[in-house]
Amino acid sequence: MAPILMIVVLSALLLPGAALADTAQVAKVELSAPAQADVGDKISIEARALDASGTGIPGVVLVFTQAVTFLNTEDSAELGRSLTNAQGKATFTFVPRTEGDESITVRPSGTASRAKGTAIIKVATGPAQHESERTGVHVPGANMWLMAIVLSAVWGMFLWAMAQLRNIFLQGQNKTSSPRLGQRHA
């Protein structure tokens, strides 16, 4: 009996809050984050999902992402997700691990809404330094030009081979002045 009662009570408490809002309603996302922080600081980021009239929407899953790069590829890595409360607010805690400008973006999950908010946090090297480099791995010279150079070298070889066909053609036209294989010049 007790477990059933517990399920009924928990359902009554959790189900209303568990109902997710339609993200298509989200017209704007406001993001508030500290402008500066040190590496290792626990930063609280607050975001609000608003409808067209500026009213907060509860039950929206907001996705927090961080800009990252690898070999000149720019993309975003998901930091985490948070659900908006009755006022349409969601908070997220983030610990920057690298110095430099951290670009944080928040947007509703799914593709129904294109609203997003972005904030840049200037992260300085603090006492709790974890890493000194920027997010991602930056290999000098490893970019699209490297691939272009490699491809150009290969295609250059092909072009050279095609050019040699012209030589073969010309040598064939001048066959009277050139001995055949195995024959000696007179």
Add this chain to the structure above:
Amino acid sequence: METQRQVEEYGARLERSAFTPLSRISGRYTLFLMGLLAVVGFGVYAYLQQWDQGLLVTGMRDRISWGLYVVMFVFFIGISMAGTLISAILRIANAEWRLPITRMAEFVTFAALLIAPLFILLDMGQPTRLANLLTYGRWQSPLLWDVFGLTTYLIGSAIYLYLALIPDMALCRDSEHMKNHPFRWLFKALAIEWHGTEAQHRTLHHVLKVVMIGIIPVAVSMHTVTSWIFAMTLREPWDSAMYPAFFVAGALYSGVGVLIIVMAVLRKVFHLEEYFTLKHFKNLGYMLAAFSLLVMFFNVSEYVTAGFKLKGDVAEYLHNMFLGTLAPYYWTYALGGMVLPALIIAVPAARRIGVIVLAAVLANIGMWIERYLIVVGGLSLPLQPYEMATYSPTWVEWSLMAAGMAAFALLIAVIAKFVPVVAVWEMVAHSREKPESVTSHEASEKPKVKSRPRLPSSIAPAFPPAEGTK
């Protein structure tokens, strides 16, 4: 004098054997082509269904979005390794036994590289989406690298094939057998004034040497980039730095297998028993066995490493592959397509042409299944906590797969009617340099053929006797 006579007879016989198929089209050949065209035609009908209704007519859905089309793409890319391996690598190694089979290996590469990208077009649903590649393609994407790699490999292989063809085109132009050939003008154009002068030979050998060395890294990078399409995607079954080497080994294995099959078919159809001897089948069989061991090594290394760590959902994936729904496929591939071909070749009594061809067929069935396991098996593992995804190809996909294979066979059959399937000029030059190769060993393996009147050799203008043979 006797040696010289045997060499001349060999040249005349070779010329006749190589050129006769070019100037005669039999009823059976026409029937064969019609059969292949019918399969391709049915594939076109299936494609029109896909064109009309979209990819919904396939078994691909959101969870398994790559199916038979991508499997066939990887399979044909693998086959394309045959030409590079046999022709370029063995040419560098100066393995003389390769001479009769290099041309065919280059055919296989060229045909496979023409067919492979068609499956990407099929996978796109609509060919107009190809434009998206140019509009939205990113330099940083392995998909775009694959486009560059494939284009480069195709062009390089075409150049390599053509370079080695020039002297034979001159032979076609000058041969008595080809006097009334309707495409003699084409042979003349492709021969680019080749008259076999010393200067021309020097230039050709120099260019061939550079291109054959250059084509090897291009081929390896092609297979590497194809493997990166999988290995650089965030999916645990594909999360392996070993993939490029695994793909190259698999390509070598299936490439040699297809070459053995094509060689057996053309040998039978064009009566080339004198040139494609048991020795060639045995040597390719040894290579097949060696590559099967290499593929086995990668299998063991890959799955033992992943199995010990069981990172993420790998346990579920491995369980599904070894004991679950994919198990029949995996064990057919592992035992029937990898272990059995090697065992067959290992038995001396089994080293007969028919049995070696059987091993090659098994190897290719196995490698097709392996590609299916990589593509479909890899995608079947869910990213979210759901059950394993399933995929059943529809008749449209099966039809287009059959059409792709038929188109491959059709290309080989058509090319073989335009170009000698053996490199006549290289074999004649070799027989003149080393007369013992045709007077002793080759002669011992020569099948009993009805003697025919000796034909006037038209090889002479392009290949005058080398010094010392007069």
